[in-house]
Amino acid sequence: MGGGRQILHTLEQDVYFSHAHRVEIPASVTAHLFYQHFGYRPKPGGIYPDDEGLYRLEKFPHESFH
Secondary structure (H helix, E strand, O other), X not given: OOHHHHHHHHHXXXXXXXXXOXXXXXXXXXXXXXXXXXXOEEXXXXXXXXXXXXXXXXXXXXXXXX
């Protein structure tokens, strides 16, 4: 497992993550596809970088995508 995957896996095991309804992250141009691979999706209107050059992504930990 790569370093980024290990960090994300560890963070998603955190009690705050597990109790959250929604998690939002700002992702750089070079990282947004990495996060999308793990279920983070652009917020409404967030398919382009914002004024800070970041993609606003979100994940709903308790939703199932079957």
